[in-house]
Amino acid sequence: MDSKKGMTIIIPQWQGGGQDLCTYTGAHSMLDNYLDGQADAVIEVGTDPISPVREGILGYDDILGCMKRVNETLREHAPKRIFTIGGGCDADTPCAAWLNQAYDGDLAVVYIDSHGDLNTPSSSESHLYYGMSLRALAGDSAPEIIENLFSVIKPDQLFTCGGRNLDPEEIRYKEEHHVPDFTVEDLESDPEMVADAVWEKGFHNIYIHIDFDVLDHREFKLTPLEEPDGMTRGTLLRLIRALAKAGQIVGFGLLEYSGSESDADDPFLEKLIAFGQECLIDDTEKTRWTD
Numbered sequence: 001m002d003s004k005k006g007m008t009i010i011i012p013q014w015q016g017g018g019q020d021l022c023t024y025t026g027a028h029s030m031l032d033n034y035l036d037g038q039a040d041a042v043i044e045v046g047t048d049p050i051s052p053v054r055e056g057i058l059g060y061d062d063i064l065g066c067m068k069r070v071n072e073t074l075r076e077h078a079p080k081r082i083f084t085i086g087g088g089c090d091a092d093t094p095c096a097a098w099l100n101q102a103y104d105g106d107l108a109v110v111y112i113d114s115h116g117d118l119n120t121p122s123s124s125e126s127h128l129y130y131g132m133s134l135r136a137l138a139g140d141s142a143p144e145i146i147e148n149l150f151s152v153i154k155p156d157q158l159f160t161c162g163g164r165n166l167d168p169e170e171i172r173y174k175e176e177h178h179v180p181d182f183t184v185e186d187l188e189s190d191p192e193m194v195a196d197a198v199w200e201k202g203f204h205n206i207y208i209h210i211d212f213d214v215l216d217h218r219e220f221k222l223t224p225l226e227e228p229d230g231m232t233r234g235t236l237l238r239l240i241r242a243l244a245k246a247g248q249i250v251g252f253g254l255l256e257y258s259g260s261e262s263d264a265d266d267p268f269l270e271k272l273i274a275f276g277q278e279c280l281i282d283d284t285e286k287t288r289w290t291d
Contacts, residue, residue, distance in 0.1 A: 006081025006250075006280030007040040009073065009095065013066045015050045015059030016090040016130035017256075022224050026257035027087045033264040034273045035085075041073045045087070055142035056121025057129050063090070067148050070094040074150075083276035084253040089113060089211040090133030092253035094149065096207050097137060099251045101151035107250070108203035109137070109153055110194060110243060112161040112236070113211035114227040116170030123169040134158075135173070155179055156201070159194055161187060161239070162214040165227050184231045191238035195246035206243055207251035210236070210272070220268070222259040233268050240275060249279045 012027035014020065024045060031039060045066055054060035071094055074082075080102060084092040100107045111117070117134035121142055124131055136145050139152035146152065155177035162184050166174075174181055180197050187193070198206060217226035219233050243249065254272060 005079070006083065007077045007079040008035070008038075008083045008085070008277070008280065009070070010039045010042040010085050011066070011070060011087045011091040011095075012043070012045045013063065013087040013091040014045065015062040015066075016088040016128060016133065017224065018058065018126075018128055019050050020224060021047060022258040023086060023088045023256055026222070026259050027085055027091075029259050029261055029263065030085050030254070030257055030269070030273075032261065033259070034269055039085075040077060043069050043073065053127050055144070056124065056127060057132070057142060057145075058127040059129065060142070063129050064144060064148065066091075067094050067145070071098075071148060071150070074098045081250045081280045082252075083280055084251070084255075085276075086253065086255040086257075088130045089115075089117060089209075089255040090130045090136075091255060092209060092251075093133045093137050095251060095253065096153070096209070097149040097151050099205070099207055100153055100157075103205045103250065105151075105154070105157070106204050107153070107157060108159060108198045108201065108206045108247065109157050109209065110159045110161060110198070110206060111209045112214050112239070113209065114162055114164055114213045114225070114230060115211070116160070116163055116166040116174070118170035118173045119167060120169070123167070131167075157203070159197060161194055162231050164229060184229060187231055187239060188235050191235050192242040194239060195242035198243065199246045204247050205250045206247045207253075208240065208243060208249060209253045209255065211256045212254070213256055222263055223256050224258050225256070237268075237271060240272075244275075252276045252279045 014024040212223040216230035
């Protein structure tokens with residue numbers, strides 16, 4: 001693959017959310033329903049009962065094994081742009097770490113999620129890794145997890161959007177590190193404010209992580225966790241479009257989708273898939289996507 005272009009990777013990792021295969025099924029359904037079964041790589045993920053807690057993480061062996069397989073695939077393809085479909089919301093962490101290394105830290109990570117995902121193995125009561133994955137990307141997790149990330153981000157690279165169900169440690173982390181945090185109310189009022197913040201900090205490259213539970217569950221129900229008071233689909237699309245004007249979108253992740261084979265032909269998902277594919281094209285051509 002030409003390293004100037006990108007890759008679409010399917011990572012149906014589900015173990016970070018506990019014994020629930022719905023995001024495994026969702027990733028494969030999105031691949032079949034919206035990508036005609038075509039991707040540059042589909043990571044093999046087993047469906048056996050989840051491995052026990054180690055290093056404070058349920059499913060530790062499964063998660064670490066998947067991370068290593070993703071890393072091998074990224075080394076093989078050496079992409080400069082990545083469109084990821086998960087799996088749980090922890091599935092795209094290796095892809096963000098790869099791109100952060102590729103762009104020498106000139107990468108804004110825009111994390112659009114109703115949860116913080118900023119717990120550590122010691123602060124998490126559930127031991128579920130999907131509540132720790134962003135903190136791992138920031139360099140705080142089990143030693144072998146960190147050793148298998150291509151890089152870690154600094155707190156000033158992080159922009160969080162739509163969070164509304166945070167644990168005390170996640171709130172502490174954001175406050176201590178002055179992480180720009182945009183509420184649903186902020187974004188419904190002005191979806192472009194995130195792009196303005198990224199621009200003001202001087203980042204040229206952007207990674208967008210989308211967990212579908214950020215959305216208002218009255219508008220979008222195909223996600224395992226339905227948090228109340230989410231953002232509308234229109235606001236999410238406008239937020240993405242504004243970011244595309246503020247910098248080069250080099251990574252785009254769609255996570256926590258629980259749809260099945262019967263959940264096809266959704267115009268909203270078609271727009272998101274089209275944007276993910278658009279991100280793989282050279283930046284000079286990216287303006288073709290609209291909402």
